[in-house]
Amino acid sequence: MNPKKKRIVMLADCQSFYASVEKAAHPEYRDQPLVVAGDPARRSGIILAACPLAKQHGVTTAERLGEALAKCPNLVVIRPRMQEYIRVSLQITEIFQSYTDLVEPYSIDEQHLDITGSLGLFGDPISIAQSIQRKVMKELEIYIRIGISENKILSKMACDNFAKRNESGIFQLHIEELHATLWRLPVNQMFMVGSRMRRHLEKMGIYTIGQLAQTPLAKLKSKWGINGEVLWLIANGIDNSPVSPGSHDRQKAIGHQMTLPFDYRTLDQIMIPLLEISELVCQRCRAKGYMGWVVSVGSQGADFDRPTGFHRQMKLSDPTNLTDDVFKTAAALFKQHWDGLPIRKIGVTLSQLVSDQEYQLVLFDDKEKKLRLEKTADQIKKKYGNDSIMRASSLREHGQARDRAQKIGGHYK
Numbered sequence: 001m002n003p004k005k006k007r008i009v010m011l012a013d014c015q016s017f018y019a020s021v022e023k024a025a026h027p028e029y030r031d032q033p034l035v036v037a038g039d040p041a042r043r044s045g046i047i048l049a050a051c052p053l054a055k056q057h058g059v060t061t062a063e064r065l066g067e068a069l070a071k072c073p074n075l076v077v078i079r080p081r082m083q084e085y086i087r088v089s090l091q092i093t094e095i096f097q098s099y100t101d102l103v104e105p106y107s108i109d110e111q112h113l114d115i116t117g118s119l120g121l122f123g124d125p126i127s128i129a130q131s132i133q134r135k136v137m138k139e140l141e142i143y144i145r146i147g148i149s150e151n152k153i154l155s156k157m158a159c160d161n162f163a164k165r166n167e168s169g170i171f172q173l174h175i176e177e178l179h180a181t182l183w184r185l186p187v188n189q190m191f192m193v194g195s196r197m198r199r200h201l202e203k204m205g206i207y208t209i210g211q212l213a214q215t216p217l218a219k220l221k222s223k224w225g226i227n228g229e230v231l232w233l234i235a236n237g238i239d240n241s242p243v244s245p246g247s248h249d250r251q252k253a254i255g256h257q258m259t260l261p262f263d264y265r266t267l268d269q270i271m272i273p274l275l276e277i278s279e280l281v282c283q284r285c286r287a288k289g290y291m292g293w294v295v296s297v298g299s300q301g302a303d304f305d306r307p308t309g310f311h312r313q314m315k316l317s318d319p320t321n322l323t324d325d326v327f328k329t330a331a332a333l334f335k336q337h338w339d340g341l342p343i344r345k346i347g348v349t350l351s352q353l354v355s356d357q358e359y360q361l362v363l364f365d366d367k368e369k370k371l372r373l374e375k376t377a378d379q380i381k382k383k384y385g386n387d388s389i390m391r392a393s394s395l396r397e398h399g400q401a402r403d404r405a406q407k408i409g410g411h412y413k
Contacts, residue, residue, distance in 0.1 A: 133169065145163040256281050278348050282326055283381070285353070297346075299343040302344035321371075322371065
């Protein structure tokens with residue numbers, strides 16, 4: 001019997017993705033430091049992406065635009081175009097799919113590829129990685145760094161810790177060589193270990209990934225339960241999860257959160273975005289063919305150092321994807337649990353999803369008529385934009401629907 005074939009998995013990461021897309025679109029900025037940031041006109045917002053030239057001036061992702069301009073006064077600042085970044089990301093996916101059908105997006109700029117079955121067609125792993133690099137650069141002018149190993153966890157750490165730091169942008173991490181490579185690194189360079197966990201581990205005398213890998217599993221589990229086991233598995237490079245192209249298609253809930261532009265202090269003010277979010281969640285559910293049994297609502301105050309707010313849910317008597325049904329429940333939950341303090345973030349989720357093809361008809365209910373009406377509105381919005389039809393309340397001062405219609409994920413399209 002032949003031994004089980006060793007998997008070859010890649011993690012491909014786009015360098016400074018948003019900034020790279022903008023440089024490809026604006027050749028005149030090729031040799032200039034460039035960032036993508038919130039609102040260039042107001043010189044406000046945070047840095048979403050910085051090109052390598054900007055980073056050489058000390059500009060970092062997630063810092064305030066004003067701070068970046070102080071470091072680099074000649075910085076080119078471009079407002080984000082999320083629709084364009086999504087389009088380019090999908091083009092990159094198509095390039096990856098020309099090498100293997102096992103491509104799983106990890107984020108907009110990172111994707112896993114299982115090339116185990118492609119070696120006979122395209123050569124060894126390094127040759128395939130080089131070919132992918134060249135093809136993406138030629139077609140889209142975006143530089144790809146690639147980590148290679150036997151599973152998703154190790155390929156991710158190979159990319160973050162080695163491929164991003166060497167000249168070729170490619171690194172193959174062999175599991176039998178972890179003691180000489182990954183295990184020598186500080187523990188905070190391991191996937192899933194942040195600054196807080198690093199402090200906890202260092203208090204236990206664990207300073208490197210290798211020390212964590214060699215810590216008895218029982219000791220980690222006794223301290224952190226299942227999370228301790230996860231840390232031990234990652235440190236030892238153990239990950240049996242497959243590269244699954246459809247892994248993000250199986251949805252358990254559909255929700256949306258909105259960060260408000262200023263403190264909302266009264267129920268009258270808060271109900272406006274609550275209705276808008278309920279409508280957006282239901283619109284997404286209808287588009288995907290779902291209804292939900294459980295409505296959840298949550299809020300958060302403006303002071304993140306002293307968190308206020310709540311998160312509550314209620315199960316309905318029947319599943320729904322109608323805006324009025326979801327908003328009525330969300331509003332009732334909010335009124336019952338809100339502490340009266342100003343809020344800056346609010347969210348609604350519909351969960352325990354089921355197909356919208358099977359539901360109980362209720363006598364003396366006009367659900368069918370309401371559903372036809374909402375689906376007609378959905379079709380108009382799909383063709384002309386979400387601001388083509390809006391509720392009158394959204395035109396008031398505290399409405400956010402018109403502004404949000406121009407954005408994706410909180411950023412301008």
